Amino acid sequence: MRADATAVPAGHTAEPLPPEPSRGRLAGVATMIGSGLSNQTGAAIGSLAFPVLGPVGVVAVRQYVAAVALTAVARPGLRSLTWWQWRPVLGLALVFGTMNLSLYTAIDRIGLGLAVTLEFLGPLAIALGGARRRVDAWCAVIAAAGAVTLMRPRPSTDYLGLGLGLLAACCWASYIILNRTVGRRVPGAQGSAAAALVSAVMFLPVGIAVVLRHPPTAGAIGCAVAAGVLSSAVPYLADLFTLRRVPAQAFGLFMSVNPLLAALVGWIGLGQGLGGAEWAAIAAVVSANTAGMLARGGRCTAG
Structure with missing residues (x-):
């Protein structure tokens, strides 16, 4: 996920602009591919710093990078926000931090591919939760079968890691709901930027504690910063570009293959x-989301 997610940026609840001509679509598709690979590669590089910083330290650095990137793009007017606007923003900040922390800890315990696949059950559940058609019921059954397979009892099963993956899924579902509220109450991407800033402030004590307890190496800091850039800043800006150049259906369908990308990056890059x-x-989880997306006419699960 980009654990900020793999979702449409806050403030983009409206329909994307009409797609540009074929050249613009090709650029958009190339950007989607680059965004997905950047997101999962960033998570893989961040995991290289786990032995020194731990998942908590890596997530703290990632929150700082995300806050800097989003603030530079959105330039939120914090003083102008009312309490009615701040309430969902604060909720989004809490969920944002918890989602990334639970995901990265799950990656440390069960690997990139399995952690991202479990996390993806969150937006899939949101998409299928209110469905009434038979095809959606079958998609839910297929996704549930995939989840049960991943969590089947084995001697080597890491139940805590699986539980953290499911916690990340719950957080992502909450993130989607809060994102919609923030998008309605706060103009543009200012809500996302404000939430990222609050989350970064929340992680300041964590970062200080990590540095004092285990002085980080330059390599570990570099990996954590790379995770923040590749998994937060690049995907966010790429999504802004892509949503103006490709149909919503193509964007949503590509999002659904992120678990597969994560598994491939984990296998090739980390030997998992x-x-x-x-x-x-x-494949079952990806297929369930793809089928559901096609049946819904391409409405993105994370709008």
Whole structure:
């Protein structure tokens, strides 16, 4: 996820602008591919700093980078926000930090592919929760079968890691709901930027504690910063570009393959091999979301 997510940026609840001509669409598709790879590669690079900083330290640095990037883009007017606007922003900040922390801790325990796949159950549940059609019911059954396969009891099963992956899924579902509220109450991307700033402030004591307890190396800090840039700043800006150049259906469908991208990056970049059952489970979750997206006419799960 970009654990800020893999969702449409706050403030973009309206329909995207009409797609540009074919050249613009090609650029948009290339950007989507780059964004997805950037997101998962950033998470993989961030995991290299776990032995020194731990998942908590990496997430803290990532929150700082996200806050700097979003503030530079959106330039939120914090003093002009009313309490009615601040309430969902504060909720978004809390969920944002919890989502990233639970995801990165799950990555540390069960690997990138499985953690991202479990996290993706959050937006999938939001998309299918209010559905009434038979195809949506079948999508839910397929996704549930995939989740059960991933969480089946085995001697080596890390139940805490699986639980953290599911916590990240719950946070992502909450993030989507709060994002919609923030998008309605706060203009543009100012709500996302304000939430990122608050989240960064919340993680300041964590960052200080990590530095004092385990003085970080330059390499570890570099990996954590790279995670923030590749998994937060780049995907966010890429989404702003993409939403103006490709249909909503294409954007939503590409988002649905992020678990597969995460599994491939984990396998190739980190040597986190998966068994046949795990690959089948990931394919089931991706297929369920893809089928549901096509049946819904391309409405993005994270709008």
